[in-house]
Amino acid sequence: MTSRVEVFVQLKEGMLDPQGKTLEHALESLGYAGVDGVRVGKWITFEVQGEGREAIERQVDEMCGRLLANTVIERYTFTMREAGA
Amino acid sequence: MTSRVEVFVQLKEGMLDPQGKTLEHALESLGYAGVDGVRVGKWITFEVQGEGREAIERQVDEMCGRLLANTVIERYTFTMREAGA
Amino acid sequence: MSPVPIGVVRFPGTNCDQDVFDAVAATAGAQPVWLWHKETGLRGVRGIVLAGGFSYGDYLRAGAIARFSPIMERVIAFAKSGGPVLGICNGFQILAEAGLLPGALMRNDRLTFVCRDQPLRVDSVRSPFTASFRPGEIVRFPIAHGEGNYVADDETLDRLETAGRVVFRYVDEDGRVTAAANPNGSARSIAGIASENGMVLGLMPHPDRAMSLLVGSEDGRGVFRGLMEAAA
């Protein structure tokens, strides 16, 4: 079975996000009013082969915790769906 | 009305994605077999104030094209939902 | 007395490896030894330096991938057994990712790479790496990094401070901690921290680039002397 995974990584709540702040200022100076709380994170997509939804989920979770996010400063979520489905 | 927007930015199809490539190698050497086609993009979230779903959508689309994505090499999509809803 | 072998770890994207190798070689009593990232042994070295650079490209996050390399498994064990380990720049990032030092190094708050001559204050001489400095001494090491913004929660920061584990701080020419003198937004202007036993030091500035007045400063020699003595 091939699953399509999308991982979303963002700085934890309460951590200052300078990139988000900068974008927010930039949007403002371009005249986009009313934009607030911009945060910039990562969106990582891939396919993974394997059997058993739960087993794969566990594996992806581990990949996120070990490598894709630094859990000292970041939090992550991910979604999974069967590819081609 | 406050809408929550999520923007997803990725290199266009066919573009070399050095980030994705090195990440894929890393996952492999960490023993995660069967991972394929890793691509690393940006996930930008924010809130925007405004009236009229379509008007806001047009505005967000413009923001993406002008600032949030580099449309020479990247493509983007976004989702919107009413905040607090 | 035979020279003390000091390991210099080379990841494929390490680019200060030669600088560090030369710095160790210039330290009386020390002998540099290359350690390749694919190696699973430490060649009998008694101290280790993780040099600056971009270990595996560092596209995802500096040091994120390097910490899982074969050599790092051994470096982690070596540090846990009390061996001296010096992490400079990317080396600091790797030590933080590996959990040998607390906190994390985020992208510089100004969002750009920054390279300059940086005055630093030696805020603790408890660690063997700074044993040859005077407390409060101002030294100059170059900095050159894009992800040197040190962050940790307040509790951790307090703990580091009270235990004398904040070793270097960014200061201005007069030795004052100011926002303008902080090149990357680091919490409490922290430039380098040590482990509880003082034997692991991570810092963003480059003592390896401050080994000769010909290039502007020789203040880095003390750090390498400290490493050699801790390893001896």
Place this chain on the structure above:
Amino acid sequence: MTVAMRDTPVTPDVVAAHGLRPDEYDRIVELLGREPNFTELGVFSLMWSEHCGYKYSRAWLSELPSRGPQVVQGPGENAGAVDVGDGLAVVFKMESHNHPSAVEPYQGAATGVGGILRDVFTMGARPIAMLDSLRFGNLDDPHVRYLFRHVVRGVGDYGNCVGVPTVGGEVVFDDSYAGNPLVNAMCVGLLRHEDLMRATAAGPGNPVYVLGASTGRDGIHGASKLASTELSEDSAESRPTVQIGDPFTEKLLLEATLELIASGAAVGVQDMGAAGLTSSSSEMAARGRTGIEIDVARVPRREPGMTPYEVLLSESQERMLVVARPDQETALMAIAEKWDLPCTRVGVVTPDQEWRILEDGDEVCRIPVAALVDEVPRYAREVDAPQYLAEVHARMPGPAAVAAIDPLAAIETLLSAPTIACKRWVWEQYDHTVQTHTMLGPGRADAALLLLPGTRSAIALATDGNGRYTYCDPRRGGALAVVEAARNVSCVGARPLAVTDCLNFGNPEKDAVYFQFVEAVRGIAEACRALDAPVVSGNVSFYNESPAGAIHPTPTIGMVGLLEDRDERPRGEAAGGDAVVLVGANGSHLGAGCLLSEVLGLVAGRAPDVDLEAERRHAEIVRSLIREGLASVAHDIGDGGLAVAAAEVCFGLPSGLGIALDLPAGDDSPHGALFGEDGARYLLVVPAVSLVEVRERLAATGAPWRQAGRVTDDGRIGFGAVGSRERNELQRLWEEAIETRMENLEDQR
């Protein structure tokens, strides 16, 4: 799909779409003895383009001096090389990446750095320094800021990651570059003479390898637009013409290549840069007087379904073509594996001087190597001076208009003009201290100064060019680029050794542009000859035009100088009471200068006259004063004249010090003396104790000179009777001009 492409008939329209003229096509048919197929046509269009074949420029480039006892390798290889003593040679070249940077500034600049690095390390040299010479439009325009911000980031991120210090360069802002920025990068490498590697495909039977990244559809330019219309199922979207840089792979390639060359396993190595596999393979064969046979099916791909046409023309980055010794293939593979780089055998060197391309064993192209490399058409024509020159010269404002300019206000305007202002915002983003040999980095002196490890000597590096001068006076402009670089190198005590050039011009098919080019090359040739600084490598970039017109013609010069004893450099120390000495005549020439352009917004008049004999003599005088410790600071007088030079010298002194200038007596208008950009001039700081000796020495040379002022303790900069300003006030204007503008974030991405 593949079949359809290969069978695409070669009609006159297809030929024209490939940028080939009908007579050029006829010549191809004559050389082949038959009509080319579609793939072969694409190959010719590339190899016969200006970019690869130098068809408009080659005839003139041959006028540049390229010999000298110091030259180890002249033009013709991936980079030039000069002897620096102690068995060492310095390898260097400059290259442009203007068009890619206009389309995608970050990636364009980054891959420009990548390309020039490869040119140097394929020679077996370890890159030890980078310099970047940049031109943009007006910094008050958000799009210009966007280009500037991302070009700088691209240059920095790539060089920083590979670990090569960017130690110098220049940045100029002028409207003529608004639609077409210039991004020129220079790389300098170091090797022992015996390690020099040439890009030759020698030894029939030797295997040919591709080392490094896989091949995608990157950068298949103009020609491929046509190809993609044939491929209806692929949308233009999926046809990236922008190349993405991968500095980590470059670093691997750098280490692997140097190891490979040191191991003796390689016969020849060539970067697969512009025109990729096609130019690298045919040029290597041409140099080796051999043939080469490559099976494109064996070239590792990043994407499925690529045609031979695409594989041959792809400009994917971070790839090398390697000709190996037949008995050394295991050594080659071991090195590739150590660095985790793919390495694939794709062909073989043949004895027959044919360039043969196969796909899975079937022949796709067969072209005599000479037809691709030696038979490139060359166009040389004599054209008359264009009309605009007389108009520009006539536009020179009269003395009354100049006298009306408030000199103190003009000084402030000049110091805060981005072209003159401090470039810290740029070079702080570049790692300029890695490799620990940077004695004088950016912002420290007019040229960078690098230690040569294991020796007593140092090399000086500088880039210079002035588009405004060249626009007003093409020949002088070419010469002035060379002499300014030589002055910069001399200011750190070094003697010019050799140069590389990057010739940025508009469309050479236009007579005016062609005239500018030919004259500028002549100017460069004259100056290089007079200064004994041969041209050992270079690059031509034409078609730098936007809808608003051509850029100012901008030849840029990268110079390498040698300081045999690193201790004989200026010490930079100064104290109140030291003398400020002007070597050279008093200023008077305002034509084509910064006072007119920055204060009046005028490009007018003639460029400063070039006296090569004076340049040579004055540079020697300055070097000898530095060598003997009689001058502790030296700065050449260029943009903005004496006023700007004095301010810049002052900004480099310990805080608290000032400078009081004396202006020459008997002048009613101080503008010429303050702002004149006459050549062969330097401003020195002479320790008070040495002044008597310096006077005697200068008097004996017969060169014009005067004591132009002194170092003061009052923290002010005084401009004679014109008035004075707080040093800190002027310094702030100068230091913050660019930073303040870049704090505006609307161009951030």
